[in-house]
Amino acid sequence: MKYISTRGQAPALEFEDVLLTGLASDGGLYVPETLPHYSLETIRSWRDLPYDQLAFKIIQPFIGGAIDDATLQTMLTETYAGFGHKAVAPLAQLDHNEYVLELFQGPTLAFKDFALQLLGRLLDHVLTKRNEKAVIIGATSGDTGSAAIEGCKHSDHLDIFIMHPNNRVSEVQRKQMTTIKGDNVFNLAVEGNFDDCQSMVKACFADQAFLKGERRLVAVNSINWARIMAQVVYYFYASLNLGGPDREMAFSVPTGNFGDIFAGYLAKKMGLPVKQLIVATNQNDILHRTISQNKYEKLPLAHTLSPSMDIVVSSNFERLLFDVYGREGSALANLMDKMNVETVELDLEKMASVRETFDSHAVNDSTTCDTIKEVYDDTGYLLDPHTAIGVKAARECRRDANVPMITLGTAHPVKFTEAIEKAGLETPALPHHLSDLFEREERYDVIANELHALQAYVVKHVFSE
Ligand SMILES: Cc1ncc(COP(=O)(O)O)c(C=O)c1O
Numbered sequence: 487m488k489y490i491s492t493r494g495q496a497p498a499l500e501f502e503d504v505l506l507t508g509l510a511s512d513g514g515l516y517v518p519e520t521l522p523h524y525s526l527e528t529i530r531s532w533r534d535l536p537y538d539q540l541a542f543k544i545i546q547p548f549i550g551g552a553i554d555d556a557t558l559q560t561m562l563t564e565t566y567a568g569f570g571h572k573a574v575a576p577l578a579q580l581d582h583n584e585y586v587l588e589l590f591q592g593p594t595l596a597f598k599d600f601a602l603q604l605l606g607r608l609l610d611h612v613l614t615k616r617n618e619k620a621v622i623i624g625a626t627s628g629d630t631g632s633a634a635i636e637g638c639k640h641s642d643h644l645d646i647f648i649m650h651p652n653n654r655v656s657e658v659q660r661k662q663m664t665t666i667k668g669d670n671v672f673n674l675a676v677e678g679n680f681d682d683c684q685s686m687v688k689a690c691f692a693d694q695a696f697l698k699g700e701r702r703l704v705a706v707n708s709i710n711w712a713r714i715m716a717q718v719v720y721y722f723y724a725s726l727n728l729g730g731p732d733r734e735m736a737f738s739v740p741t742g743n744f745g746d747i748f749a750g751y752l753a754k755k756m757g758l759p760v761k762q763l764i765v766a767t768n769q770n771d772i773l774h775r776t777i778s779q780n781k782y783e784k785l786p787l788a789h790t791l792s793p794s795m796d797i798v799v800s801s802n803f804e805r806l807l808f809d810v811y812g813r814e815g816s817a818l819a820n821l822m823d824k825m826n827v828e829t830v831e832l833d834l835e836k837m838a839s840v841r842e843t844f845d846s847h848a849v850n851d852s853t854t855c856d857t858i859k860e861v862y863d864d865t866g867y868l869l870d871p872h873t874a875i876g877v878k879a880a881r882e883c884r885r886d887a888n889v890p891m892i893t894l895g896t897a898h899p900v901k902f903t904e905a906i907e908k909a910g911l912e913t914p915a916l917p918h919h920l921s922d923l924f925e926r927e928e929r930y931d932v933i934a935n936e937l938h939a940l941q942a943y944v945v946k947h948v949f950s951e
C-alpha cells in the first residue's frame with residue numbers, strides 16, 4: 487500500500503517509511519492512497535475473532551509485505567496479551583443501548599496503549615532489520631508520553647524524548663512517565679502548554695539538521711499513521727460485539743488531537759455501518775465551534791479537569807479535511823496555511839458533508855463533574871473526566887435511540903483524582919502493577935519553551951553516548 491501526503495508535494499511512501507517518520511516533508515500528514523473496503527459479509531465473518539486476530543485482519547493490509555504475516559500476528563498477540571482484561575476492549579453497559587468501550591485496560595491505563603504498545607514493537611522490528619537507530623521526539627498532554635515510553639523503553643534502536651507541559655499533567659500521569667527507568671528515556675517538562683510542545687515536534691520534522699544526518703526522526707504522536715491504523719480496530723471490535731455489522735452503531739469520542747475519532751471515520755469508510763460520530767470536547771472547543779458554527783477560530787488554550795484534551799490545534803483534523811476537499815493536496819495546503827493564521831469558514835457544501843457523519847458538543851468542568859457523579863449514582867460506574875465528556879456529549883447529540891451508543895472510555899479514572907474528588911467521589915486504588923508509583927524515583931528536566939533548548943538537549947544526550 488502507498489501513502490500520500492495531505493499537502494500533495496512530498497513523495498509517496500511505503501508503510502515502512504511512513505512508520506519511520508512523522509510529518510511529511512511538505513508539512514502534511516500521510517494517509518493511505520486508497521483504503522481497503524469490506525463487504526458486510528466479510529465483516530460478519532470476523533464476528534467471533536479475539537481482539538488480536540481481528541487486529542490482524544484490519545492492520546495487515548496497511549502493512550502489506552513489510553512484515554511477514556506470522557511475525558505480525560505474533561506481535562499483535564503479544565501486544566494485547568499485556569492488557570488487563572481478557573477481552574482487551576470490554577464493553578460496560580450504562581443504560582439501554584448505552585455503552586462505554588473500556589480502552590484503558592493496557593499497561594498505562596489509557597487508549598494510547600492500543601497503538602503505542604504495538605508501535606514500539608513495529609519500530610524495533612523494522613529498525614533491527616535495517617540496522618538503524620532513531621530518535622523519537624514526542625509531545626504529550628499526559629497519556630501518549632507514558633504509553634510511548636512503555637512501548638519503546640526496551641529498544642536498543644531508539645532514544646525517546648517526551649515533552650509534557652510543566653505542571654499541567656496530573657500527578658499520576660507525570661509519575662507514570664518520569665519513573666520509567668531506561669538509559670534511552672528522557673522526560674522534559676516544558677514551560678509552556680501542549681500546543682507549544684506539539685509545535686516543537688513539528689518544527690523538528692521541518693528542520694532535522696540538528697540530527698546531523700546520523701539519526702532518523704520518528705513520531706509517536708498520532709501524526710504517525712501507524713497510531714491511527716491500530717486505533718481503527720476497536721471500532722470494528724465494539725460493533726461486532728453488539729450485533730454489527732447487521733446494525734448501525736454510534737460512537738462518542740472524547741477528542742483532542744482528532745486521532746481517535748479519525749480512526750472511527752476510517753472504520754466507516756472501510757465498510758463498518760456507523761450512524762454518527764460525536765466529537766466530544768472540553769472547554770478547548772475549537773472543533774465543536776467549527777462543526778456547529780462553521781467557525782474555525784483559535785482561542786487561547788484553557789487548563790481544564792480533563793488535561794489530556796487541553797489542545798487547540800488538532801493535528802488530525804487535516805486528514806479529514808483532505809478527504810472533504812477532494813484529496814487535493816494544493817487546495818488543502820492553502821487552507822491549512824490560512825487556518826494557521828486566521829479565522830476560517832469552510833465552504834458550505836464541505837461543511838455539510840462533515841455534518842453528515844459528525845456531531846459535536848463541548849462540556850465544561852462543572853458539567854464534567856456532574857456527569858461523573860450522576861453516572862456513578864445511577865450505575866456505580868466511575869468515569870474518568872475525559873470519558874465523562876464523551877458520555878455527556880453522547881446524551882446531548884444522539885440521533886437515534888435505537889442505535890447503540892458507544893462512548894470511547896479513553897482513560898482510567900485513577901489517573902485523574904482532581905476531577906473525581908471535585909465530583910465528590912473517592913478515587914479508587916492504583917492497580918497492582920502501579921501500586922508503588924508514588925514511591926518510585928522520578929527523573930525529568932525542565933526546559934524553556936524554545937526549539938533550540940529542545941534540540942540542544944536532544945543533541946547532548948544522543949551524541950554524547
Ligand atoms: C484520556 C484521553 N482522552 C481523549 C483524548 C483525545 O484523543 P485524540 O487526541 O485522539 O482526539 C486524549 C488525548 O488526546 C486522551 O489522553
Ligand SMILES: N[C@@H](CCOP(=O)(O)O)C(=O)O
Pocket residue numbers: 625626627628629630631706707708709742743745794795
Ligand atoms: N492526549 C494526548 C495528546 C497527544 O495526542 P496524540 O494522540 O497525537 O499523541 C496525550 O495524552 O498525550
